[in-house]
Amino acid sequence: MTLLAEISVTFALDGSQLRLWADPASPPISRIPCNPYLPHRATESTHEDTKVVAKLRASDIQYVLAQFVDIHGAAKAKAVPIEHLDMVLTDGAGFAGFALWGFGMGPHGPDYMAVGEIGTLKALPWMPGYARIVCNGTVKGSPWPYCSRVVLKRQLDKLAAQGMTLFTGIEPEFMLLSRDANGKLKPFDDTDTLDKPCYDYKGLSRASGVLGEITSSLRAAGVDVYQIDHEDANGQFEVNYTYADAMTSADNFVLVKMAVSEVARKHGMIGTFMPKPFSNRTGSGAHFHISMGNATTKNLFHDPNDPQGLQLSEMAYFFLGGILKHARALAAICAPTVNSYKRLVVGRSLSGATWAPAYIAYGDNNRTACVRIPGGRLEMRLPDAGCNPYLVTAAIIAAGMDGVAKRIHPGKPNNTNLYEATPEQLKQLGIEVLPQSLLEAVTALEQDEVIQEGLGAELAAEFIKLKRMVLIVYSRPFSDWETSRYVEGF
Numbered sequence: 001m002t003l004l005a006e007i008s009v010t011f012a013l014d015g016s017q018l019r020l021w022a023d024p025a026s027p028p029i030s031r032i033p034c035n036p037y038l039p040h041r042a043t044e045s046t047h048e049d050t051k052v053v054a055k056l057r058a059s060d061i062q063y064v065l066a067q068f069v070d071i072h073g074a075a076k077a078k079a080v081p082i083e084h085l086d087m088v089l090t091d092g093a094g095f096a097g098f099a100l101w102g103f104g105m106g107p108h109g110p111d112y113m114a115v116g117e118i119g120t121l122k123a124l125p126w127m128p129g130y131a132r133i134v135c136n137g138t139v140k141g142s143p144w145p146y147c148s149r150v151v152l153k154r155q156l157d158k159l160a161a162q163g164m165t166l167f168t169g170i171e172p173e174f175m176l177l178s179r180d181a182n183g184k185l186k187p188f189d190d191t192d193t194l195d196k197p198c199y200d201y202k203g204l205s206r207a208s209g210v211l212g213e214i215t216s217s218l219r220a221a222g223v224d225v226y227q228i229d230h231e232d233a234n235g236q237f238e239v240n241y242t243y244a245d246a247m248t249s250a251d252n253f254v255l256v257k258m259a260v261s262e263v264a265r266k267h268g269m270i271g272t273f274m275p276k277p278f279s280n281r282t283g284s285g286a287h288f289h290i291s292m293g294n295a296t297t298k299n300l301f302h303d304p305n306d307p308q309g310l311q312l313s314e315m316a317y318f319f320l321g322g323i324l325k326h327a328r329a330l331a332a333i334c335a336p337t338v339n340s341y342k343r344l345v346v347g348r349s350l351s352g353a354t355w356a357p358a359y360i361a362y363g364d365n366n367r368t369a370c371v372r373i374p375g376g377r378l379e380m381r382l383p384d385a386g387c388n389p390y391l392v393t394a395a396i397i398a399a400g401m402d403g404v405a406k407r408i409h410p411g412k413p414n415n416t417n418l419y420e421a422t423p424e425q426l427k428q429l430g431i432e433v434l435p436q437s438l439l440e441a442v443t444a445l446e447q448d449e450v451i452q453e454g455l456g457a458e459l460a461a462e463f464i465k466l467k468r469m470v471l472i473v474y475s476r477p478f479s480d481w482e483t484s485r486y487v488e489g490f
Contacts, residue, residue: 061082061129064116065079065080066114066135072101073148075254088116088135092113093113094111102146103144110139111139112137115137116135120134121133123220135149149390158401165246166397168246168249170253170287171286173236174238176207177272187235189203192206197230197232197233197234198232204237214259217259218255224241233283234281243289246393273385275343276340282355283343287383288392288396290379290396292315299377300315301315301376301378302316303316303376309364310413311373318409323370324362324371327370328440328441330395331434332444333445334392334395335382336386336438338474344358344435344436345436357370359426361414362413362414363415366413366414366415369414391455398450398451398455445464
């Protein structure tokens with residue numbers, strides 16, 4: 001059996017790179033081409049890289065998942081033996097782009113190459129022997145504009161050029177389900193039947209086994225989970241983890257979805273991030289807490305002397321103004337499925353509230369508004385658990401910075417219960433309703449040049465095309481509702 005020796009790696013000025021692993025008996029180490037698009041990687045030395053790899057090998061890691069997401073935010077990956085990790089870090093792992101949703105490629109084109117970022121390399125406790133590295137997409141050595149992570153990086157680079165860093169904290173909600181004898185979905189716990197199950201001790205206790213494994217797995221994978229609770233629907237839970245820079249938060253959100261899905265499956269459950277599995281129960285959101293830092297990490301959104309008492313700076317108000325101005329187009333990205341609009345519907349759930357926004361407004365601690373202000377930051381309540389976090393963040397940046405550039409003030413906060421407001425009251429307040437269907441949202445996106453530019457013309461066009469295809473497919477199935485309503489109706 002050939003033994004592989006670990007060696008340090010040095011980057012040369014000509015852009016070439018030495019391999020991470022070599023056969024001691026082989027001829028002198030050759031140079032291999034280095035992909036020019038290696039975001040966030042050092043160019044002087046990869047000594048730290050080899051230390052990371054050595055640590056993983058010592059932990060019996062045999063494979064690395066070269067992972068990225070498609071346009072829908074679904075995790076895609078290829079398993080690479082750890083001996084070939086250098087390939088993922090340089091040229092990238094190759095994929096047939098036409099086989100992936102939303103990559104703008106045909107079956108006759110070049111491969112989509114997923115280039116890994118060494119700083120994201122972490123073991124996956126629920127997959128013994130496997131680690132995960134998050135990848136950026138390239139084609140022929142250049143960043144691919146249809147890659148969601150590339151889209152977000154482009155927006156973050158614009159902020160960095162102005163000395164700013166966006167921080168986000170994402171609160172994903174999910175449901176733990178099973179199927180009855182007839183194959184119908186239901187909460188996994190048959191005793192979880194309260195009309196108001198939020199924070200219920202019994203519901204939390206009876207799910208403690210799977211929730212404990214989800215929490216410990218995520219913490220071992222580098223996600224600092226600090227609390228988990230039973231949410232407002234039966235079988236619904238929320239994971240809270242520490243905020244981070246926007247890219248890390250998006251990476252972590254994808255990892256949370258991966259962990260919940262697979263750990264739940266091990267326990268005989270279905271872990272779902274579907275926005276609204278049950279018509280009479282609260283849907284699953286993914287609220288984005290947003291703040292902006294400068295070079296010294298000062299929160300540029302915070303001002304303790306805010307005359308409106310929300311502790312927001314002038315910049316934060318303008319950023320918020322941009323979000324509200326572009327909220328209808330943002331809905332297409334934040335609530336990207338047909339099912340999403342069952343969550344955003346105007347009305348009540350069995351518990352008394354949907355906890356989802358239906359109106360374009362903001363307020364102090366107002367959870368009925370699109371944006372809540374917890375103090376010194378913004379909580380964007382529009383995104384649901386089925387969103388693509390990279391595209392949501394990129395679109396929020398585009399909207400917010402448009403507000404900053406144009407000094408769009410959002411007006412006074414609204415602190416009334418908007419669920420109870422009448423159409424006349426909303427009209428007097430100047431508050432618009434969010435799109436109530438995917439068709440409305442996609443149409444708004446088609447008309448919003450700012451959000452399209454933030455996503456990039458290529459990806460925006462692909463996104464709109466795919467959503468219009470979904471709407472056509474959705475409209476075709478024949479339902480019993482139609483028969484019962486129309487057979488004797490004329």
